């Protein structure tokens with residue numbers, strides 16, 4: 001009887017657990033090495049504790065990196081349907097919500113983790129927690145996996161240690177460093193799916209205020225994206241779902257030192273002409289009222305002085321009838337095209353993902369095996385593939401973990 005392959009997996013996150021199950025089911029003897037006190041800590045925090053585990057509309061257009069097309073073959077091999085079949089077979093019922101987002105029916109991320117842990121135990125995966133991997137050395141066609149206490153020997157290694165986002169949940173650059181020491185190239189990394197800082201101080205005055213808006217992103221003068229949703233003003237700039245979604249493109253522009261700005265439309269369902277007619281009507285019916293009062297009932301009260309200030313109006317109490325054509329035009333411009341220059345992002349602590357990572361052209365998209373080091377595989381966020389917000393990053397973790405686990409086990 002041939003001896004089973006010994007596979008060491010570095011990282012007990014989404015991709016590492018998927019790889020562990022698939023490799024163990026294929027007959028390998030798997031050891032999962034996790035530096036934190038438990039596996040799946042980040043998974044528990046996903047989707048605000050509800051785990052947005054995939055998206056029914058997942059396609060390659062939702063992925064970014066130096067070569068996003070790399071993800072195509074991997075996602076096709078283990079697509080959303082197969083992912084849901086995998087989880088359903090383990091007992092997880094799921095539900096599709098707004099914008100195609102898939103969640104566990106129970107609304108609990110812990111359900112996803114519980115069934116993965118149960119299956120790993122059933123498949124006899126050896127799980128070692130509080131076990132950081134500090135180095136990997138290729139020797140005599142095998143690997144020495146160095147831990148802070150001793151080493152273990154493996155036939156194959158899968159690096160599934162994730163990225164630097166959310167250090168409190170295990171994020172670090174350590175998995176990238178392991179790959180770099182083995183000769184792999186890293187692309188520049190930066191926080192993604194993160195709130196953004198804007199210049200000027202106007203958002204400070206309205207921090208905490210949420211409004212429905214359409215947000216358009218311009219990078220280097222070109223339109224780079226548009227999102228509709230609840231915008232949140234903060235003391236440092238802007239947040240909320242549309243900003244988080246656009247933050248990856250904005251981050252890439254900032255990395256390239258391109259100017260980037262948001263144009264916010266607070267009245268996406270109104271044309272400029274409709275808004276002008278509404279303001280006219282209000283001024284005609286109450287010509288003596290102060291200009292700031294004219295906007296009450298149309299615009300959130302906290303926004304009114306900020307909008308008028310942005311429109312260059314100093315005397316907010318001037319009679320509405322005295323407003324000039326230029327002032328009215330400026331108000332409409334602010335309501336429909338309020339410009340915010342982007343000057344940075346919040347830190348890794350506030351990011352949901354890492355953009356950048358190990359260069360994908362050095363790996364096979366079919367097997368996730370390294371072209372540089374035979375028997376070395378990588379999966380998940382450590383690779384330079386980042387999904388949009390909406391379940392796409394976990395889908396990448398499942399699909400790439402599946403491919404790496406199967407190939408490492410020799411299937």
Ligand SMILES: Cc1cc2nc3c(=O)[nH]c(=O)nc-3n(C[C@H](O)[C@H](O)[C@H](O)COP(=O)(O)OP(=O)(O)OC[C@H]3O[C@@H](n4cnc5c(N)ncnc54)[C@H](O)[C@@H]3O)c2cc1C
Nearest residue numbers: 011013014015035046047133161162170380381391393394
């Ligand atoms: C707050 C938050 C909410 C999110 N919500 C969603 C969501 O709803 N849907 C979605 O699709 N995505 C979401 N994401 C992103 C998603 O969680 C990640 O993309 C995904 O977990 C990446 O999986 P991974 O296996 O590559 O890495 P991780 O899940 O980060 O796992 C990597 C593991 O490796 C361990 N590790 C690292 N280095 C070493 C080492 N040297 N030795 C041993 N162990 C090591 C880490 O401790 C960690 O446990 C969210 C992220 C955050 C931070």
